[in-house]
Amino acid sequence: MLLGTDPANGAVLATVPAEVSLTFNEPVTVRPGGVRLLDAAGEELSTDSRSVDTTVVLTVPPDLASGTYIVAFRVISADSHPVSGGFSFAVGAPSSAAVALPESSPSRALDLLRQTAEAVAYLGLLVGAGLLVFLLVLLRAEAPILRRRLLRLAGWSAGLTVLARLVLVPAVPAWQDGGELTGLIDGAQWLTGLRSEEALSSVLVVLGLGVALWATAAAGAPAIQQPATAAAGMREARQSSRRRRTWGPPSPAADRLDPPCWPLSRSPVSPSPGERSPWSGIPAPTVRPGWSFRPTSCTSAPPGCGWAGWWHCLGL
Template sequence: MAVMTRRPSPHAPSPGTGPARGRSVATRLSLLLLALVAGAFAALALPAAPASAHAVLDSSNPIGNSVLQVAPAEVVLTFTESVRKVPDRVRVIGPDGKRVDRGDASFDGRVVTISVEQTGARGTYLVSYRVISADSHPVSGGFTYSVGAPSTTPPSDAVEEEADNPTVATGTKVVRYIGYVGLVLLVGPVLVLSLLWPARLSRSGPSGVVWSGMGLVTLATLAGIWLQVPYTSGGGLFDVSGETLRNVLSSTFGTAHLIRLGLLVAIALLLRPLLRGETGRVDQILLAVLGGAALFTWPIAGHPAASPVAAVSVVVDAVHLASMAVWLGGLVMLLAFLLRQANDRELGAILPIWSRWAALAVSALVLAGTVQALIEVGTPDALVSTTYGRLIIAKVVLFGAVVAVAAYSRKLVRDRLAGGGPRRLRRAVGVELGITAVVLGLTAVLVQTTPARTAAANEELSGPGYYSATLNSNLFNLQVEVDPARKGNNSVHLYAYDQANKPLPVVEWKGTAALPANEVAPVDIPLLPLTDNHATGEITLPLEGDWEFRFTIRISEIDQATVTAIVPIK
């Protein structure tokens, strides 16, 4: 409930009033803004990672790199988790470079079925796909199969390379961070204004903070919908059409964001009387219900919705968000307003209550974070071997520092009640906010990163090995990568450079693989040029041993050279 105090005489200056107070509040708000900007830069400074995804291609029919005697009537892709279509991004390209897929692919949970025209053409076919996993992240890839006998793979301009646009990828992280900052500036201040704000103090400053939070959450929601369109399709920032926008809005991601916008409108209507100090108990309860419902739209549109225990993950993530917003938002109110404007009597009533709230919020954060980590990380090895796991470790370390500062702050609260000065308490609260701003940045990156349990499972599917080497000739340097370098299907990537290590355009790529020790004759590797100096191919290696890879690279009508690599296959 609000803390009621006797109004001071209008002729006597109130504690913390006048120009000095205005300057100090402005200074603290500026420092808070700098901390939030630092958190954003912390997120953007992290190394770029491949497109995050839960799903991965588990199997296909035909099998990649297989040779069939009869052309299949359909191609079937089976993923590890349910996927959703991206318009016109599942294709089958014939040997002549023309599309042979008929109509839209059929999506049924984990299974995608592509009807193929029976053209009778013999040679190598290319299957290219880009789909959306259950947690709203794109999954892309491709493979080849041949009918009758392998041939030259379809030309590189027959299919678009499905790379993520760096501007869109960065924008997605920034928008996530803005949304979290908005929650902090909205949830915590509203709670303090509802239950702890002294009646004599003006609400104009806190009202500005609340409306700023509302604006940031609304902006992040609208921008998130817009960015999701090119993020799923692999296009640029403005590659948005009516069809692609409708496709996003009809997804779980889009539905959750539309519901959030509707709830924000209802919340805004209830905020007006609250910010004037006129709201009643029923309005406060209704505001809490609407706010709780809005919080659930974040996990429903992200990783928790696709976890093995989705119901638990969604609830835990919502609790995590709520605890974070209450704790940090309350700290903002303390640092920017209460510690400067409230008198000793008011602080004597406010600080013990806030200290208990903060302790409960931190406890909920720890508990929810632990449950989240157990679900999303899966194993101790995944904690240290995956990007997601290492981000979790960094977040835990920073959070431990925040908890230590928070414990110091609680001690200062007790000192304050015993007559101690407020300066150290304000400094401690500022440090808490500064560190947690960076934690928010890490969180914005985490939600765009493949969960550790999924990354570890994907690694098991692709195998633990990897081969990389640079082969030299008098014409070029060739970087060769074979993944996973184990028995079964392998991906081969070739990058050509000149003697100055600059990208070198290649006219023709040829490759073979042989296992002389087992009298396995050279087998052609179908190579698909992706750029002037980059080609890729798929090959099945049925036996373990030291395979001999030979690559012949032609860079002009008359200039070519052959290089050899011995690749250990386990």
């Protein structure tokens, strides 16, 4: 926010000032052409501007004629948002007529593109990171089809994030300068965007997503830990089922010939949960459901946060 100017807005000076200063409430950055000096007819004069912490200094030509002059500025604040405005002063006597303060705002199409790209970048990051954490930590090994689908969705989310970040490289500088949609193909805007802090953060985000996606695909599903006794009982059940498979109710002949094998008549591989097998003396493992509240909440929370960020970005 602009705190004050020297000379003040509307001041009438007896002599030409050596420089004009603008003071803000936070450090600002001046882009080339960000601060302009115009005469009463709207013609731009040759000047030089620089920023020193929270102050912007504009060098004024010493041979100014009498009349009204306008200072128009558009600087970049510490949080990367543009701050624009202007003021006027006069040397000698004010001009009888002066142009209005020129507007310095980006086109609606460029602003909409920037907001959409930022929303897609945040949404893709939240969804992709949430899915990768879910795949690495929570998803059980007995769901390979679901794992492949979620891994593919995480890859698409990461790809959308990379594409949106790439669009923001020239879009943000063009928006900060109050430009048009054609700034996306301007080489100067690309160079400015690649040198900014946003470009560094974009590179870190893309690298982080890429490494996480590769690690998730290479790690595979987490193994299911089973007690050693239960695993031994299951192996013995499989071996017994290979030797003899009895389907349907046990017959008296089967009881006389091989009594320990009749419990396998119901299921040669998977006994009922909690049932004790007479042939092994080992309790059968209890199989838990493959879906629970914790994975469900983890998959629904990132998209919810992404939609909230999307609405927030559109409301700026």
